[in-house]
Amino acid sequence: MQQEHLFKVxxxxxxxxxxxxxxxxxxxxxxxxHYRATIGVDFALKVLHWDSKTVVRLQLWDIAGQERYGNMxxxxxxxxxxxxxxxxxxxxxxxxxxxxxxxxxxxxxxxSSRKVVPAVLLAxxxxxxxLPAPLPKLDAFCKExxxxxxxxxxAKDNTNIDSAVRCLVEHIxxxx
Ligand code: GDP
Ligand code: MG
Numbered sequence: 001m002q003q004e005h006l007f008k009v010x011x012x013x014x015x016x017x018x019x020x021x022x023x024x025x026x027x028x029x030x031x032x033x034h035y036r037a038t039i040g041v042d043f044a045l046k047v048l049h050w051d052s053k054t055v056v057r058l059q060l061w062d063i064a065g066q067e068r069y070g071n072m073x074x075x076x077x078x079x080x081x082x083x084x085x086x087x088x089x090x091x092x093x094x095x096x097x098x099x100x101x102x103x104x105x106x107x108x109x110x111x112s113s114r115k116v117v118p119a120v121l122l123a124x125x126x127x128x129x130x131l132p133a134p135l136p137k138l139d140a141f142c143k144e145x146x147x148x149x150x151x152x153x154x155a156k157d158n159t160n161i162d163s164a165v166r167c168l169v170e171h172i173x174x175x176x
Pocket of ligand 2: 019020021062063064
């Protein structure tokens with residue numbers, strides 16, 4: 001018997017960090033410089049044949065416009081089982097906002113009856129950094145702030161996006 005899961009995963013972080021690009025890359029294998037900031041909430045579905053017994057239907061929830069305010073409504077968070085929290089490695093302010101997003105996530109989802117949901121931190125646009133990447137290691141930061149992992153990603157070059165999602169899904173499956 002195959003087991004099927006439907007997971008609602010939120011993709012959050014400040015405006016322009018690459019949330020929409022990450023979703024498009026992951027779901028449709030495309031990248032463009034120009035994604036219009038659509039208004040409201042949008043989601044994309046990707047089916048993962050996880051292993052011989054497990055199919056995961058991943059619903060990736062994008063936000064547009066609302067991220068300006070640094071928090072989201074409860075409706076958006078409802079039933080979510082995991083999150084990708086994205087910042088832009090070329091803009092420090094977007095990293096400063098990470099903890100605010102994490103707190104929004106933890107308080108709103110806890111209130112809607114779930115325990116703290118797994119969240120993975122994405123240091124996006126790593127293609128724009130020189131090599132070797134001058135990023136500080138975020139291991140300690142993740143441990144202190146309750147992220148299950150972090151990845152340097154690039155939606156443009158398709159770096160580590162599959163790995164980040166895989167890490168998240170592994171943790172979600174453990175929670176199930
Ligand atoms: P959102 O507001 O968080 O949804 O961000 P978008 O996905 O709309 O991306 C904002 C801008 O950053 C767009 O011009 C994208 O093409 C660009 N962008 C997104 N991800 C990357 C990346 O990994 N590398 C580079 N170089 N640009 C990116
Ligand atoms: Mg967007």
